[in-house]
Amino acid sequence: MSSKNSPRTLQNGLPRANTHSWRPPTGSASDPDVVLASLPLGTPDYLRVIGAYFAKYNSQHSKKNKGVSFKTMHDRQRMVVSFFRELRHETPYRNLDPRQLANRHIEAMVARWLERRLSTATIHNYLSFLRTFAGWIGKAGMVREPEFYVGADSPHAHRSEVATEDRSWSAMNVDIAAKIAEIARFDSWVGLQLELEAGFGLRGKEARHLKPHGAIVTCDAASPRDAVAFPECRTFLHISAGSKGGRPRDIPIQTQAQQELLDRVMKLVPPGHYVGRPGFTSLQNQARFYYVIRKFGISKAELGVVSHGLRHQYANDHFEADAGGPSPVRGGTSRPEGNKPARKRVSRVLGHNRERASTGYLGSDAGLPEAANDPAA
Numbered sequence: 580m581s582s583k584n585s586p587r588t589l590q591n592g593l594p595r596a597n598t599h600s601w602r603p604p605t606g607s608a609s610d611p612d613v614v615l616a617s618l619p620l621g622t623p624d625y626l627r628v629i630g631a632y633f634a635k636y637n638s639q640h641s642k643k644n645k646g647v648s649f650k651t652m653h654d655r656q657r658m659v660v661s662f663f664r665e666l667r668h669e670t671p672y673r674n675l676d677p678r679q680l681a682n683r684h685i686e687a688m689v690a691r692w693l694e695r696r697l698s699t700a701t702i703h704n705y706l707s708f709l710r711t712f713a714g715w716i717g718k719a720g721m722v723r724e725p726e727f728y729v730g731a732d733s734p735h736a737h738r739s740e741v742a743t744e745d746r747s748w749s750a751m752n753v754d755i756a757a758k759i760a761e762i763a764r765f766d767s768w769v770g771l772q773l774e775l776e777a778g779f780g781l782r783g784k785e786a787r788h789l790k791p792h793g794a795i796v797t798c799d800a801a802s803p804r805d806a807v808a809f810p811e812c813r814t815f816l817h818i819s820a821g822s823k824g825g826r827p828r829d830i831p832i833q834t835q836a837q838q839e840l841l842d843r844v845m846k847l848v849p850p851g852h853y854v855g856r857p858g859f860t861s862l863q864n865q866a867r868f869y870y871v872i873r874k875f876g877i878s879k880a881e882l883g884v885v886s887h888g889l890r891h892q893y894a895n896d897h898f899e900a901d902a903g904g905p906s907p908v909r910g911g912t913s914r915p916e917g918n919k920p921a922r923k924r925v926s927r928v929l930g931h932n933r934e935r936a937s938t939g940y941l942g943s944d945a946g947l948p949e950a951a952n953d954p955a956a
Contacts, residue, residue: 593626593630593660611631611634612631612635614627620676620678623674625663625675629656629660629663629677632712632715632716633656635715636715637652641707641710649862650865654708655708659708659709659712663677666687670691672684677712677716680712680713681721682722685706685709693735699725699734703725706722706724706725709722725737740939741938741942742938742940742941742942744908745909746888746891747888747891747892747896748884748888748889749892751888753883755777755892758875758877762872762877765874766867767847768855768856769867771854772786772854772855773786774840775789775854776889776890777889777892778837779816779818779830779893780830780889780893780928781890782823782887783887784821785820786821786854787821787853787861787868789818789853789854790820790852790853790854791841792848792851793850794818795816795817796814796817796829797813798813801817802828802829805828805829805830808927808928809833811833812832812833814831814832817829818830820853822930828927828928868886894928894940895940895941897921898937898941901920901921902915902921904916906940906941908942911947912948913947913948914947914948914949922934922937922941922944923937925937
């Protein structure tokens with residue numbers, strides 16, 4: 580079967596970003612090295628050039644000896660294809676072969692991104708993808724840090740990891756229980772996934788990859804760091820599949836509502852199965868999830884919230900209950916009693932090792948007056 584007709588490739592020669600295991604046979608017509616050797620420098624068939632590099636490298640981490648998620652594979656490919664398509668159609672570099680990528684081409688595109696007012700995070704992510712691609716084509720180190728392209732004084736020069744606004748659903752006056760119930764009436768599986776995000780601060784991928792049977796562990800079996808952070812808890816929810824960087828964590832089961840949610844999930848999900856529509860693959864469940872939530876207005880454009888906002892909701896609610904006062908993004912004007920230990924616990928429950936990671940959800944307490952009765956502040 581030719582690569583053009585292979586179920587793992589698109590007709591334009593771009594590989595599908597949905598498999599880690601398949602590789603074209605060495606020396607075959609679809610072998611990326613054979614494809615690249617057949618395309619002279621300057622070829623107009625730039626999509627086949629891109630496709631060959633993605634077929635060869637896209638399943639690999641840019642720095643570590645490990646694989647990457649399907650989402651990363653998809654996002655990389657979509658961005659790089661869009662980059663070269665726009666570069667060739669909208670700038671003077673109409674005949675550029677991707678193998679000839681240079682900083683002048685990146686500078687031209689960054690200027691266009693700034694004109695479109697793309698966010699700082701988006702610009703940084705795009706440059707990261709280009710940095711990875713440059714390494715594949717033998718130009719490691721060519722793509723500079725964002726400051727080089729936008730200027731040292733630009734607000735886009737450095738990505739801020741500090742939240743400046745509350746991204747919780749409640750901040751946009753979205754009734755969480757009512758909205759999830761509305762979605763669950765249309766698709767009960769997506770409803771369950773959202774309930775898990777809200778109830779345990781899970782990422783969407785973690786909720787979809789949860790195998791609930793066997794995921795509840797005692798404090799003795801939990802990670803020592805998590806068990807020590809929550810000494811009052813006897814049981815924890817173990818999260819590993821779908822976690823960022825593959826880092827496992829154990830989330831304390833602190834309320835009756837959390838336990839009842841898990842009991843309900845275990846009644847609906849067969850042992851050994853994920854929380855998702857039976858018979859669906861991981862990618863199909865992911866696609867279904869985003870289709871459904873968009874259908875019900877879960878987007879910045881409509882309700883002003885995204886599913887990840889449930890994680891922000893959990894973090895800020897958790898902090899307020901622990902610390903005894905609101906976080907900075909919720910209008911806190913001083914460091915409440917228990918501020919520092921509460922921030923540590925928020926970081927742990929979200930799966931971060933660094934306390935300062937909590938600022939990405941709670942905002943910074945720098946400059947806020949310390950509470951007189953907070954010995955740990």
